[in-house]
Amino acid sequence: MPRFLACPSRRFCFTRHLFTRHLFTRHLFTWLLFAGLLASWSPLSANAAPGKDAERPPNILFILADDVGVDAIGCYGGSSYPTPRIDALAKQGLRYEHGFSMPSCHPTRITLLTGRYPFHLGHPKWGTFPKADEQKTVAHLLKKAGYATAIAGKWQLVLMKDEPDHIAKLGFDESCVFGWHEGPRYYEPMIYQNGKVRDDVKDRFGPDVYVEFLVDFMKRNRERPFFAYYSMALCHDVTDDLEAPVPFGPQGHYDTFVEMMQKMDERVGRIVDSVKELGLADNTVIVFTGDNGTAFSYLHTAENGKYIRVPVFSMYHGELIQGGKTKLTNGGTHVPLIVVGPHVQGGVTSDLVDFSDMLPTFAQLAGVPVPADWKVDGQSCARLWGDYEAKPRTWAFAEGSRGRAWVRTQRYKLYTTGEFYDLVEDPKEQTSLTQPSADAAAVQKELQATLDTLGV
Numbered sequence: 001m002p003r004f005l006a007c008p009s010r011r012f013c014f015t016r017h018l019f020t021r022h023l024f025t026r027h028l029f030t031w032l033l034f035a036g037l038l039a040s041w042s043p044l045s046a047n048a049a050p051g052k053d054a055e056r057p058p059n060i061l062f063i064l065a066d067d068v069g070v071d072a073i074g075c076y077g078g079s080s081y082p083t084p085r086i087d088a089l090a091k092q093g094l095r096y097e098h099g100f101s102m103p104s105c106h107p108t109r110i111t112l113l114t115g116r117y118p119f120h121l122g123h124p125k126w127g128t129f130p131k132a133d134e135q136k137t138v139a140h141l142l143k144k145a146g147y148a149t150a151i152a153g154k155w156q157l158v159l160m161k162d163e164p165d166h167i168a169k170l171g172f173d174e175s176c177v178f179g180w181h182e183g184p185r186y187y188e189p190m191i192y193q194n195g196k197v198r199d200d201v202k203d204r205f206g207p208d209v210y211v212e213f214l215v216d217f218m219k220r221n222r223e224r225p226f227f228a229y230y231s232m233a234l235c236h237d238v239t240d241d242l243e244a245p246v247p248f249g250p251q252g253h254y255d256t257f258v259e260m261m262q263k264m265d266e267r268v269g270r271i272v273d274s275v276k277e278l279g280l281a282d283n284t285v286i287v288f289t290g291d292n293g294t295a296f297s298y299l300h301t302a303e304n305g306k307y308i309r310v311p312v313f314s315m316y317h318g319e320l321i322q323g324g325k326t327k328l329t330n331g332g333t334h335v336p337l338i339v340v341g342p343h344v345q346g347g348v349t350s351d352l353v354d355f356s357d358m359l360p361t362f363a364q365l366a367g368v369p370v371p372a373d374w375k376v377d378g379q380s381c382a383r384l385w386g387d388y389e390a391k392p393r394t395w396a397f398a399e400g401s402r403g404r405a406w407v408r409t410q411r412y413k414l415y416t417t418g419e420f421y422d423l424v425e426d427p428k429e430q431t432s433l434t435q436p437s438a439d440a441a442a443v444q445k446e447l448q449a450t451l452d453t454l455g456v
Ligand SMILES: [Ca+2]
Pocket: 066, 067, 104, 105, 236, 291, 292
């Protein structure tokens, strides 16, 4: 039997528990009949392959750092910031060399939640989510599979004051997020919990509140599968569009990028430790990634009511480079992607992944099909996460803010504008290939066909 076909039996094992309880109270005869069916399914459950818990699908802890590209992470070749906890995750699990985001926050989050590229959703305006797709999110899909769902940190898909129930509408049972463009996210934070502003966090550091909330959520739901989405505030700089500058930290300025990286790594460690402390390490898949490349600059302080920006330069493979957020280059779209789990194959993989893959991947872990009418762009990338049937994708996609987009392989990248780059020879995309080799030309042709099929 193909491995993927074994999935429904595992899903069946989990759902049958809930289902049989329901039937028992409703109709004893039906229950007995169903019990007979269970007996016929049992051997499949007993022989569940590695990666498939006989009782329930795995928990998913999805950690999304803000404005952190590969150049900022030690195990990817960054050397400006110590990232011991993230590096330890990579050592323990699987590190992707070719994980790609959109070049900025909002389109990445849209793609993550829907499995669709933003242009297929009509390029949702910054800070909005398409109304027609509110029921078609990864959170709704996981809820359908019996998961408890929660998000902590950044939402960004609506102004919370306008629509405090927006997160619940999109499928999250619980939430603890900062008031994006409404108040501070770090010091003296403004935090909405389940749609209501908390009045007990003024003296707290926001990121500590987000971690605490999610750890508590995992603790309360440890007897059932859960989807914990840790949408980190770190390492994005402070909010800059309020009437007055937001409060400094105790040091008299905002955290430097170095300090933010350190705090980000610490909190990743804290939430990963909590999974172990709760006894959930054997049934939890942890994913760490970033929503776009490293910030180009950040707000370091404010004087006379005006913010002062400082550039972010990082040492990456021995070269000092500036963060590339918002650009479609590697600097803006090449993000860390590390996966840890009880059955995840360790090491480094060259598989391509983009954010449209998360929804179908998590659906496969949960054992639920993605409805065909959702028209998801991605595909499961779980082939190395356990015994899951999935094929590596042959291209990844990203789109910028002005309709410009690309598809790429590990080596070559073709833009909608026709520019074509060999990223091994020319990682900074300085010279578009006008006379590609025969091999490169063949890839170019395939990538063009992909762009044509996508209709971008
Ligand atoms: Ca971001």
